Amino acid sequence: MKLFRIYLLLGLLFSLFSCTQQIQFFDAENNLISYQGRIDFDNPAEPILIGSASYLEINFTGDSCLIMLQNMNTPAMYNFISIELDGQYMGRLKITSDSMTVYSFVPEAKKETHNLRILKATEASNGTIVFGGVQAFGLEELETLPDRKIEFIGNSITCGMGVDWKEIPCNTGQWYDQHNAYFAYGPQSAMKLDAQFMLSSVSGIGIYRNWNSLRPVMPDVYENMYLNTDVSKQWDFISYTPDLVSICLGTNDFSDGDGINERLPFDSAQYVSRYIDFVETVYSYYPETQVCLLTSPMVNGGKAKIFERCISSVKNHFDEAKPDKKSIAIYFFDGLTPHGCDSHPDREDQQEMANRLVPFYKEVMGW
Incomplete structure (x- = not known):
């Protein structure tokens, strides 16, 4: 330093x-x-x-x-x-x-x-x-906060897991020793867009199943202040109303698991159904927000194609069922190979994600 x-x-x-x-x-x-x-x-x-x-x-x-x-x-x-x-x-x-x-x-x-x-x-x-x-x-006095507000909902990628592997080598110390949310795509995108940001993210979590367990998944913890199962402390959604909610969930649903717990094949129908329910929850708190759904740079090949079809199905559902809502925007990551710990994006990869997402967000939001 x-x-x-x-x-x-x-x-x-x-x-x-x-x-x-x-x-x-x-x-x-x-x-x-x-x-x-x-x-x-x-x-x-x-x-x-x-x-x-x-x-x-x-x-x-x-x-x-x-x-x-x-x-x-x-x-x-x-x-x-x-x-x-x-x-x-x-x-x-x-x-x-x-x-x-x-x-x-x-x-x-x-x-x-x-x-x-x-x-x-x-x-x-x-x-x-x-x-x-x-x-x-x-x-x-500080400068006035930007008017633009974004919430990033996601898993370990959104948390910035595995980012700082050059500072502390992978597979040494604690599993979170390479965490650095500062360099995650969310804060980096928001800084480039001159926007406020909030991250609601948990490593290993999914929409209907996690990396190494079935519950709790993001829909189980999102409304709780501490992003856990403690329902006694609820998050105050009135305190922060985002113009844009960007959701990146699916990496863990699509994963092959931890190799210890039994893992059933990926269930597209359940994933889409639970995703729709979760977006409904988001809309219940932010009825005017713009929702964006992202795939994952950690999911590729045939799984990536299924991923794209799944979130397209979520978008199509809301386009038909709720035409009064702003049409959900979707972004497919392609050609990005992560270099961080456990195949997570590192600093450079997260920066590349932000560089790709910024023009996408700008177009969607008219920023």
């Missing part, structure tokens, strides 16, 4: 700051802090980053700032954050402590005001990260 240094500190860090300036504490409820993504605000003083690519953003003044974060997970597990400073990606940082810990960000560039984004690189199933506030000389 060339442009800044990160210090993990367990005590007071005031010595890092010039004694001629006064450090201030800004709690998580401060309106100079912006949030995006699946976040639990039940305790607004300590919001919880849940979903992939959920993030907080600040403009801070001075030569450094302190961010308070806590890993909410089992002791053996941890999370990663991705850091963007002054518009440049700076790297990932492992968040391990189960108590509120202070992280210091010290840019080397000399500027009056610095922009900092802290983005959850791991996914909801890896646990959560609690944000406890900011210590800085000052915070400044």
